Amino acid sequence: MRAAILSIGSELTSGQTVNTNAAYLARRLQEAGVACARHLAVPDEAPVIVDAVRETLAGHHLVILTGGLGPTFDDVTASALAQATNRPLRFVPEVGRRVRLFYRAHHRRLNRLALRQASLPRGAQALPNPVGTAPGIWLELNGPAGGYHRTLVALPGVPREMRAIMERSVLPRLRRMAGRSSIATRTLRTVGLVELQIQEALRAVRIPRVMQVGLYPNLLAVDVRLTVTGGSLPSARRHLNRVERALRHHLGEAIYGQDDQTLEDVIGKTLTRNRLTLAVAESCTGGLVSDHLTDVPGSSRYLIMSVVAYHNRVKQELLGVPEATLKRYGAVSAQVASAMARGVRRCAGSDLGLAITGIAGPGGGTPRKPVGLVYMAVSDRRGTVVKRYQFHGDRLAIKSQAAQLALDLLRRHAANT
Amino acid sequence: MRAAILSIGSELTSGQTVNTNAAYLARRLQEAGVACARHLAVPDEAPVIVDAVRETLAGHHLVILTGGLGPTFDDVTASALAQATNRPLRFVPEVGRRVRLFYRAHHRRLNRLALRQASLPRGAQALPNPVGTAPGIWLELNGPAGGYHRTLVALPGVPREMRAIMERSVLPRLRRMAGRSSIATRTLRTVGLVELQIQEALRAVRIPRVMQVGLYPNLLAVDVRLTVTGGSLPSARRHLNRVERALRHHLGEAIYGQDDQTLEDVIGKTLTRNRLTLAVAESCTGGLVSDHLTDVPGSSRYLIMSVVAYHNRVKQELLGVPEATLKRYGAVSAQVASAMARGVRRCAGSDLGLAITGIAGPGGGTPRKPVGLVYMAVSDRRGTVVKRYQFHGDRLAIKSQAAQLALDLLRRHAANT
Numbered sequence: 001m002r003a004a005i006l007s008i009g010s011e012l013t014s015g016q017t018v019n020t021n022a023a024y025l026a027r028r029l030q031e032a033g034v035a036c037a038r039h040l041a042v043p044d045e046a047p048v049i050v051d052a053v054r055e056t057l058a059g060h061h062l063v064i065l066t067g068g069l070g071p072t073f074d075d076v077t078a079s080a081l082a083q084a085t086n087r088p089l090r091f092v093p094e095v096g097r098r099v100r101l102f103y104r105a106h107h108r109r110l111n112r113l114a115l116r117q118a119s120l121p122r123g124a125q126a127l128p129n130p131v132g133t134a135p136g137i138w139l140e141l142n143g144p145a146g147g148y149h150r151t152l153v154a155l156p157g158v159p160r161e162m163r164a165i166m167e168r169s170v171l172p173r174l175r176r177m178a179g180r181s182s183i184a185t186r187t188l189r190t191v192g193l194v195e196l197q198i199q200e201a202l203r204a205v206r207i208p209r210v211m212q213v214g215l216y217p218n219l220l221a222v223d224v225r226l227t228v229t230g231g232s233l234p235s236a237r238r239h240l241n242r243v244e245r246a247l248r249h250h251l252g253e254a255i256y257g258q259d260d261q262t263l264e265d266v267i268g269k270t271l272t273r274n275r276l277t278l279a280v281a282e283s284c285t286g287g288l289v290s291d292h293l294t295d296v297p298g299s300s301r302y303l304i305m306s307v308v309a310y311h312n313r314v315k316q317e318l319l320g321v322p323e324a325t326l327k328r329y330g331a332v333s334a335q336v337a338s339a340m341a342r343g344v345r346r347c348a349g350s351d352l353g354l355a356i357t358g359i360a361g362p363g364g365g366t367p368r369k370p371v372g373l374v375y376m377a378v379s380d381r382r383g384t385v386v387k388r389y390q391f392h393g394d395r396l397a398i399k400s401q402a403a404q405l406a407l408d409l410l411r412r413h414a415a416n417t
Numbered sequence: 418m419r420a421a422i423l424s425i426g427s428e429l430t431s432g433q434t435v436n437t438n439a440a441y442l443a444r445r446l447q448e449a450g451v452a453c454a455r456h457l458a459v460p461d462e463a464p465v466i467v468d469a470v471r472e473t474l475a476g477h478h479l480v481i482l483t484g485g486l487g488p489t490f491d492d493v494t495a496s497a498l499a500q501a502t503n504r505p506l507r508f509v510p511e512v513g514r515r516v517r518l519f520y521r522a523h524h525r526r527l528n529r530l531a532l533r534q535a536s537l538p539r540g541a542q543a544l545p546n547p548v549g550t551a552p553g554i555w556l557e558l559n560g561p562a563g564g565y566h567r568t569l570v571a572l573p574g575v576p577r578e579m580r581a582i583m584e585r586s587v588l589p590r591l592r593r594m595a596g597r598s599s600i601a602t603r604t605l606r607t608v609g610l611v612e613l614q615i616q617e618a619l620r621a622v623r624i625p626r627v628m629q630v631g632l633y634p635n636l637l638a639v640d641v642r643l644t645v646t647g648g649s650l651p652s653a654r655r656h657l658n659r660v661e662r663a664l665r666h667h668l669g670e671a672i673y674g675q676d677d678q679t680l681e682d683v684i685g686k687t688l689t690r691n692r693l694t695l696a697v698a699e700s701c702t703g704g705l706v707s708d709h710l711t712d713v714p715g716s717s718r719y720l721i722m723s724v725v726a727y728h729n730r731v732k733q734e735l736l737g738v739p740e741a742t743l744k745r746y747g748a749v750s751a752q753v754a755s756a757m758a759r760g761v762r763r764c765a766g767s768d769l770g771l772a773i774t775g776i777a778g779p780g781g782g783t784p785r786k787p788v789g790l791v792y793m794a795v796s797d798r799r800g801t802v803v804k805r806y807q808f809h810g811d812r813l814a815i816k817s818q819a820a821q822l823a824l825d826l827l828r829r830h831a832a833n834t
Contacts, residue, residue: 018440026432218434287706288704299703303725304731310720314722396712
């Protein structure tokens with residue numbers, strides 16, 4: 001089954017909004033055994049949508065469309081769909097009733113325009129929206145003389161609503177349609193290596209013909225994605241297991257997890273398993289490390305506290321970094337990173353202390369301490385380890401890279417504690 | 418000039434990576450006076466790329482392509498381009514020399530594969546890559562008998578390299594090609610209102626025919642994007658100014674900024690202008706508010722410190738929240754939010770204290786205090802203001818919404834301080 005994702009929205013084609021919906025949909029499709037062959041995004045102009053719907057329907061068995069189903073004037077998808085498929089819009093009383101109920105339940109006055117959302121192309125099924133008013137649309141289309149069969153699914157563009165309808169109504173149907181899938185994928189996630197280093201490792205591994213390998217760098221983390229097409233699922237799994245073993249042999253600890261696992265997930269598991277608690281002192285990362293750590297449900301069990309010590313006074317008074325150390329070595333130094341890690345650990349009474357200090361820029365750099373210079377330290381009862389890095393890029397890129405490697409430092413340290 | 422963005426990469430079509438490159442390119446194209454009519458993403462398989470290049474070239478004057486130009490085995494774009502345009506690849510010694518120089522400058526051993534990047538389609542110009550090895554490709558194409566003229570630009574998929582080549586080489590040429598542009602856009606950014614409330618306001622405003630209005634919600638922030646096509650730039654500006662004034666009249670303080678301005682930018686400007694300092698105590702947002710605040714260059718001038726007080730002990734010992742208050746009202750309460758805001762302000766000696774406490778979930782909710790319940794408070798020498806919110810969604814959505822409204826609370830308070 002060939003699928004395409006069609007995203008409707010001028011906010012997408014103009015670049016105002018990043019198309020996160022398409023990535024989510026593609027991932028969920030793949031997990032349901034449906035490979036996505038293209039993403040197309042077009043502005044919310046009715047004639048353009050009509051053409052785009054016809055074009056994608058011609059080349060794909062399944063088209064998932066998002067956007068333009070809401071109640072406002074710039075929501076023109078339903079009527080464009082009607083035109084593209086020659087299925088005039090019909091008011092569906094059952095959907096109208098649900099729209100009214102939603103407004104009542106949320107103590108909001110029913111907007112007359114909201115009822116527009118209850119008009120669907122003839123023959124379409126409404127997919128209930130558990131978190132909003134615009135229903136999803138499921139439409140089965142048959143070509144002349146049964147020449148082809150197509151499925152068109154339209155979902156709202158609001159990510160929360162799109163996801164809710166996808167999970168509840170669309171995926172169960174697609175899984176049934178896809179039957180036993182021959183697609184198996186595995187992603188090995190690495191941190192701290194560059195793309196070419198991973199490619200060197202790959203060269204030493206025999207990759208079977210049925211497997212594709214893709215490398216996906218994100219700053220200082222590279223994902224290695226293995227995809228097997230064709231064959232049976234057990235044979236695909238055997239291939240994946242063999243290649244994974246070989247890559248783990250070559251890449252070692254640089255592989256921190258797989259598939260959806262994040263660095264903070266792995267850290268959370270390790271800290272929980274080893275019953276360790278943590279405190280963090282951030283300077284140049286400004287809270288980003290703590291934000292990542294607290295994305296993990298249950299992180300309150302091991303993260304005692306975190307301090308963004310932007311001001312030297314905070315480094316001194318709260319974290320106990322000696323004034324002399326700050327004066328002698330400067331706030332961005334191995335000595336201050338160590339003292340911050342020890343200090344935050346002492347202050348929180350935690351097993352581990354993690355600290356980051358650096359120059360995120362664009363200002364504040366000097367020839368001896370340029371923008372992008374970052375020291376990070378991890379401290380426990382056995383002592384303190386410090387690392388020095390020189391990152392490149394703008395302020396946000398430096399914050400992100402520093403956060404990636406600080407989490408990695410913590411991960412490696414916690415695993416060996 | 419009609420432009421299309423063509424993104425190459427199986428990591429995009431499979432959803433592993435979100436296509437941030439396309440959004441960046443579209444924004445920069447629009448600023449250069451080039452409207453982007455579609456985004457297309459396809460997997461990195463040579464025959465698919467060949468078809469996609471031909472297809473987008475047929476319907477657009479300008480095609481900007483990204484991805485698959487690197488040195489590794491899955492980088493097949495250059496040869497696909499050669500095939501799609503009937504321009505065989507030629508090794509360009511000058512580019513080869515730059516690749517060698519780059520490796521030498523970065524003290525890395527020259528990988529033989531890296532030299533593949535010096536082979537370009539016949540007639541193509543190489544666009545220097547200041548931060549990596551893969552050059553950009555600029556290719557002018559003429560149809561049979563001068564029937565049409567097309568420009569094809571190919572850039573690496575690594576965002577940093579793509580952006581560097583775009584800024585340095587592509588945009589200056591495109592600006593010259595686009596000449597005086599008739600496109601003017603303005604985005605008014607709001608926070609705290611839902612889409613339909615903004616639409617009510619829009620109904621009271623006369624929108625000229627040449628203007629399109631788009632609403633782009635992101636959780637609790639909605640951007641109102643005004644676009645004028647056609648006419649002269651001064652007349653477009655007059656239209657934009659008139660509609661902006663009318664919307665400001667109706668939406669008032671809910672409009673926090675415009676175009677690329679973020680809430681944290683606006684807060685930074687206000688705090689700097691009013692010479693105010695700030696300290697933050699976060700619980701359920703876990704560092705996200707501080708991360709946003711420190712995305713602003715120079716934020717170290719007003720942000721003294723920030724504490725992620727995940728553990729009650731930290732709320733008591735560091736922020737001075739009385740144990741009795743915690744016991745009586747619970748950590749998620751108006752009383753504790755107030756005490757945290759006052760406490761962090763006192764601890765940091767700052768003018769303002771901002772605090773957030775809530776239940777991000779998925780666990781930890783009770784019937785009386787469900788997941789998504791968040792209290793936030795801002796404190797200054799005049800007193801403390803507390804707000805209570807009930808958010809919906811998953812852990813990350815609750816963190817994000819709480820951060821949006823906490824920043825908004827701070828923005829409104831700082832503006833009136």
